[in-house]
Each structure stands twice: as structure tokens, then as C-alpha cells.
Amino acid sequence: MTTTLKVKASTPADQPSITMEREFDAPPEVLFRAFTETEALKTWYGPNGFTITVLARDFRVGGMFRFTMHGPDGTDYPNRIAYREILPGRRLAYLHDSDIDNDPRAFEVAVTFEALGANRTLLTMTSIFPSVEARNAVMKFGAVELGMQTLEKLAAHVKG
Template sequence: MTTTGSGGEAADVTADREVVISRVIDAPRELVFEAFTQVGHLSRWWGPKGFTTTTRSFAFRVGGAWDFVMHGPDGTDYQEWITWREIVPPERIALLHGEHRDDPNSFESSLTFEPAGERTRIVMRTLFRTKELRDEAVEKYHAVEGGEQTLDNLAGYVADLTRSGFTPEGVAD
């Protein structure tokens, strides 16, 4: 979000609360979007390196939720809750992510899926409620590295799907 300052200059009012991670994935946009939106795919690659995911419930629709547990490589379990706020297939997803429904420290994320020839550029933009929450996520929970690893996992997963000849729903062979 950009606003104009008193001198007419643009001032970014969210930069100190935001984390932006992007990656070009060697797969068509429809496949990358499907891997991000269907629990059968999502549970196979979600999370940083060494993490696994157990889904409790999943409803991919605006207002629906994904209730899940991320299991860290050290055995720590992280309770997670995502509420889907906007879905524009295969272009954009907006969500609210916290430890549980109504988590006061939840954060907003938007994901854009941009065609790049036969590849897809995914941009994950995360906005925290405060600079302190962003700093804690970056410093304590390694949000940047974890986000990059998560997108690496997605890239590897869709590469495997592509090699196997998988075709996303709604795309003709």
C-alpha cells in the first residue's frame, strides 16, 4: 500500500510490516495454482525444509478454512489456521493466517500467480499487524528463509508432477 506524503512524494506505509518473497517456478500457472489450492497437493509440499503437514479440515472457498498442524524436524508441532479471503483462479489468493481462528497476531498474505511464458512467477506478500510482529516472525521464526524454502518445496513438487505427465484440472492435454 502506497500513500502520498505532504510533499507529494510516495511513502510506503507498510514496508516495515511486510515480507515479500517471490520465485519463478518451471510449470504452467494452472498447475502451480492447483498445487496451492487442493489439499491433496498442498499437504505434500507445504512448509519449510524438513517440515510435514497434517490437515484437520480443509475448505477452499472464500470464508472457508484450512486447519492444520505443521510438524517441525525437531518434533515441535505448530498449530495453524488459514481463512481464505479472496480466490481468483488462477491469478490470486488472499488469506488470513494465524495459530487459530480469531488469533490476534494473525497476518494477511496475498499470493499472485503470474504467467512467465511456460513458467509461473509466484509472489507471496505477507503483511503483519505491527512492525514488532513482523520482526519476531523474521528473527525468531525465520519467516524469509522459511517462505523461500516453502516455495522451493512447491517448485520441486510441481516439477515432479510435470515429469509424471500430470495435467491440472480444467486444462486440456
């Protein structure tokens, strides 16, 4: 029997947010581990054709994850994540920026892992930007589609 998995994105016009949801055929702990293990992140994090080089990783509240994302055209994108909340198997929250202090384009991210039975999870990722205009700017370059590609790569990682 084929199971249909929920895949959905929403971008309310009056809110500075993007929410992506995807169901996975894996328990929350497996998905959470994919976010916590540096070697795992190297295999799935980023849209199709992108890779990452990890510069530093300190996975704890107050810790940082610094990495460079490499685009398929050779462009490098510096990134930094500052962990704000870590609830194993349930929730991650962090500030994501361009690896510069006081980055005006920084945005908050919350990732939740909701168990749907023994071996299924609904992952919800909500990004909140400084303004609707800032959210719209990232949508212009395809942030929703690129985010969905990243979640699809995560699905392939946990399946493999």
C-alpha cells in the first residue's frame, strides 16, 4: 500500500513568515538526529545541487553552527546558526544569519517534530523574518521551493 505524505508550504500575505510541513516515514528521533549530527547535515542540508562545508559546530543552547553553502554555480554563501532551544526529538529553535554580527537579514527558525504513530513524523519548519518585505525578498529567489528541496533531501537521507 502506498502512503500519501503531507507536503505543504504557507506564506500568509500579512505575516513575515514561511511555514513548511512535510510528513516523513521515520520516527521523530531519527529526524532530530539528522539535524544534530554534523556528518548527516553534510549529506542532506541545502537544496538540490548545493553542498556545505562545516566551519564550526557546537550543538547546545547558546552554541553556533557556522558553515558555507556552495551553490551549483560556484557561489559561496556564508551561514551561521545560533541555537536558542533544543528539545531532543521534539523541537529546535535558532537564529539563522549570514555569519555577520547584527545581520539585518537574520531570521528566527523553529522546527518541530510531531510523532504520527510509531514510525511517522510531521516536521514543521517556521521561519520568521524581520518584516513581510524581508520575507518577500527571499521568496523572490525561490526560498519556498529551495526549502522543499531540502526537506526532500532529508527524506532521502532518513530513508537510506
